[in-house]
Amino acid sequence: xxxxxxxxxxxxxxxxxxxxxxxxxxxxxxxxxxxxxxxxxxxxxxxxxxxxxxxxxxxxxxxxxxxxxxxxxxxxxxxxxxxxxxxxxxxxxxxxxxxxxxxxxxxxxxxxxxxxxxxxxxxxxxxxxxxxxxxxxxxxxxxxxxxxxxxxxxxxxxxxxxxxxxxxxxxxxxxxxxxxxxxxxxxxxxxxxxxxxxx
Numbered sequence: 001x002x003x004x005x006x007x008x009x010x011x012x013x014x015x016x017x018x019x020x021x022x023x024x025x026x027x028x029x030x031x032x033x034x035x036x037x038x039x040x041x042x043x044x045x046x047x048x049x050x051x052x053x054x055x056x057x058x059x060x061x062x063x064x065x066x067x068x069x070x071x072x073x074x075x076x077x078x079x080x081x082x083x084x085x086x087x088x089x090x091x092x093x094x095x096x097x098x099x100x101x102x103x104x105x106x107x108x109x110x111x112x113x114x115x116x117x118x119x120x121x122x123x124x125x126x127x128x129x130x131x132x133x134x135x136x137x138x139x140x141x142x143x144x145x146x147x148x149x150x151x152x153x154x155x156x157x158x159x160x161x162x163x164x165x166x167x168x169x170x171x172x173x174x175x176x177x178x179x180x181x182x183x184x185x186x187x188x189x190x191x192x193x194x195x196x197x198x199x
Contacts, residue, residue, distance in 0.1 A: 036139075038101075039100040043132040056103070059100075063103050067106070075090075077184055077188075079180055081175060082176065083095070083096055083141060083143065083174045083175055084096065084141075084175055088187045091108065092109060093109060094106045095171055097131075098139065109188055110189065111163045112160060112162045112189070113163060113195065114195045117158055118172060119154065122136060122138060122172070128149050129146075130143060130145075131143070137170060138159055138169070138171065139170070139171050140171075140172040146174055156175055156177075157173060157174045157175075158174075158181075159171070160172075
């Protein structure tokens with residue numbers, strides 16, 4: 001595979017990102033976009049052909065297996081689908097099929113700043129991706145049905161902003177059943193769906 005040339009970041013782009021990415025720093029988000037660029041060809045292949053590199057699938061399977069007795073262990077009132085898992089006992093949100101360099105993301109619900117419907121956070125088609133870091137710094141989990149800001153997959157998507165010293169990104173993801181997902185979140189962390197700090 002030929003080496004991918006990383007795009008140059010202009011001062012205008014950095015100024016734009018500073019306005020778009022509140023709260024959070026443009027530096028953190030630009031760094032994440034830069035790091036994600038290394039895998040751009042894999043994300044592009046998925047977007048255009050729906051193919052996922054076998055090594056990516058192996059990495060995800062390994063991470064999911066290691067979580068089966070931890071955050072993904074079934075519990076009363078939990079929520080689990082192809083994209084996410086909410087543990088009401090561990091009080092965690094696990095995003096499956098996240099970024100290539102970090103295939104599974106487990107978020108402590110007490111670290112969530114907001115968790116809002118994607119249409120409330122990412123408008124039009126700007127920043128919505130089927131996988132990878134979007135233009136607004138949201139790291140999107142893999143969902144081939146979420147193409148642009150339209151359709152059921154987009155309407156069933158959420159964006160979560162959380163505090164983490166290493167992973168300061170906002171994460172975007174789909175769910176199969178938004179009502180059951182929200183109910184499980186409320187059971188795990190009462191009031192979490194009412195947090196409306198704006199991006």
